[in-house]
Amino acid sequence: MPKGEKVSGYSQKYTTKWERDDELKDWIGPDPSGKIDQAYCKYCRTSLKCHRKGLIDHSKTNKPQNCVLKEKSALKTKKLYSTFKPIVTEKTKIAELKIAAFIAEHCFLKTIDHMIDMLPQLDPLSDNLSKFKLHRTKCTILIKNVIGMYAARAN
Numbered sequence: 001m002p003k004g005e006k007v008s009g010y011s012q013k014y015t016t017k018w019e020r021d022d023e024l025k026d027w028i029g030p031d032p033s034g035k036i037d038q039a040y041c042k043y044c045r046t047s048l049k050c051h052r053k054g055l056i057d058h059s060k061t062n063k064p065q066n067c068v069l070k071e072k073s074a075l076k077t078k079k080l081y082s083t084f085k086p087i088v089t090e091k092t093k094i095a096e097l098k099i100a101a102f103i104a105e106h107c108f109l110k111t112i113d114h115m116i117d118m119l120p121q122l123d124p125l126s127d128n129l130s131k132f133k134l135h136r137t138k139c140t141i142l143i144k145n146v147i148g149m150y151a152a153r154a155n
Contacts, residue, residue, distance in 0.1 A: 011037040011050075012037065012049075012050040012051055012052075013036045013037055013050060014030050014031065014036055014037070014038065014039050014050050015050075016030075018039070018052070018055070023056055023059060024055055024056070024059065027041055027042045027043045027059065027064060028040070028041065028042070028055065029042055031047050033047070035047070037049070037050050038050060039055055041058065041064055043064040043067040043068050043071070044063050044064050044067050045067075087131075088131070088133075089128075089131075091128060092128060092131050092132065095128065095132070096132060096133075096134045096138075096142070097142060097146065097147075099112075099115075099116075099132075099134060099139075100112075100134065100139045100142040100143055100146075100147065101143075101147055103139055103143070104143045104147060109136060109139065109140065110136065112134065112135060112136055112139045113135050113136055116132050116133075116134050116135060119132055120132075
């Protein structure tokens with residue numbers, strides 16, 4: 001054999017019996033990219049060579065253990081939507097949708113910004129008019145995803 005050439009050795013393939021092994025079963029899985037000579041650490045989200053000793057050594061390192069701790073602490077924290085609940089009533093949603101339908105049928109979309117800013121000034125005592133949060137971006141999304149989808153189903 002010429003000098004400098006590497007001899008390709010045997011490459012261990014992923015075996016499903018590792019998924020039943022007590023030391024590996026919690027975190028190991030087949031590589032999502034489809035490489036048969038790679039295993040996947042579900043905690044670290046990394047691909048590893050399929051050598052059992054190397055896989056066991058990986059499970060004892062700090063990286064997967066830290067990932068597990070971070071995941072557990074993330075599950076314990078409150079979700080953002082449970083802390084900050086949007087205060088949008090059903091009446092406000094319906095009114096915003098009706099205004100979006102009106103804009104879609106009769107007006108130019110750029111006028112929505114000025115119209116929504118003007119509505120609370122028409123009746124300063126009205127609670128509903130002051131709660132509108134409908135500008136070009138939201139109006140466009142309502143027209144495309146709500147009104148458009150409903151119109152497509154109707155046809």
